[in-house]
Amino acid sequence: NAGVTQTPKFQVLKTGQSMTLQCAQDMNHEYMSWYRQDPGMGLRLIHYSVGAGITDQGEVPNGYNVSRSTTEDFPLRLLSAAPSQTSVYFCASRASGGTQYFGPGTRLTVL
Amino acid sequence: AQSVTQLDSQVPVFEEAPVELRCNYSSSVSVYLFWYVQYPNQGLQLLLKYLSGSTLVKGINGFEAEFNKSQTSFHLRKPSVHISDTAEYFCAVSERAGGTSYGKLTFGQGTILTVHP
Numbered sequence: 001n002a003g004v005t006q007t008p009k010f011q012v013l014k015t016g017q018s019m020t021l022q023c024a025q026d027m028n029h030e031y032m033s034w035y036r037q038d039p040g041m042g043l044r045l046i047h048y049s050v051g052a053g054i055t056d057q058g059e060v061p062n063g064y065n066v067s068r069s070t071t072e073d074f075p076l077r078l079l080s081a082a083p084s085q086t087s088v089y090f091c092a093s094r095a096s097g098g099t100q101y102f103g104p105g106t107r108l109t110v111l
Numbered sequence: 112a113q114s115v116t117q118l119d120s121q122v123p124v125f126e127e128a129p130v131e132l133r134c135n136y137s138s139s140v141s142v143y144l145f146w147y148v149q150y151p152n153q154g155l156q157l158l159l160k161y162l163s164g165s166t167l168v169k170g171i172n173g174f175e176a177e178f179n180k181s182q183t184s185f186h187l188r189k190p191s192v193h194i195s196d197t198a199e200y201f202c203a204v205s206e207r208a209g210g211t212s213y214g215k216l217t218f219g220q221g222t223i224l225t226v227h228p
Contacts, residue, residue: 042201042218090154098143098162100216102155
């Protein structure tokens with residue numbers, strides 16, 4: 001199993017550009033989520049999904065969109081990037097026992 | 112709503128010394144508790160978790176944690192640390208199954224453990 005994979009590892013955007021962060025898991029987990037990590041703030045939940053076709057907002061959803069067309073994939077879209085979205089983004093999927101497995105992260109810089 | 116407070120943002124210790132990283136949580140419902148470790152420029156790795164049963168939980172790399180319901184704490188301990196334990200540690204909580212927030216992890220702010228030779 002590859003577990004949770006994320007692409008790209010690094011990305012630099014200019015303000016106003018759009019992009020999609022990719023996330024995939026091969027563990028057949030229904031629950032997937034996106035977090036952002038900022039210094040001194042831990043990880044904060046952006047969006048989550050409890051299965052294909054079902055998504056909902058987390059703690060900090062503004063400026064981000066998600067969709068879940070398959071169990072495996074859960075992409076995160078930034079429609080118009082802002083410097084405040086400079087962060088490290090982690091995708092995670094949750095096993096039935098409650099443990100969440102995290103991807104390696106995407107480091108995003110918005111200039 | 113639930114919240115997690117890690118009481119120390121940085122903990123410096125010498126190699127082979129014991130260490131305790133403190134975590135307190137607040138929740139109106141029963142919760143699951145987790146400790147994750149993040150090595151520099153890497154993702155998060157599960158150290159240990161408390162779901163039910165014995166309140167003393169043992170994890171990987173010699174770490175253990177004790178769930179104290181009355182004090183709403185879940186402190187992480189290791190009797191003798193190594194240089195390789197230098198990392199950032201996160202305490203996290205999620206509601207038990209059946210709750211409206213089931214599956215959502217709420218994280219503490221993180222504690223940076225630095226082990227000196």
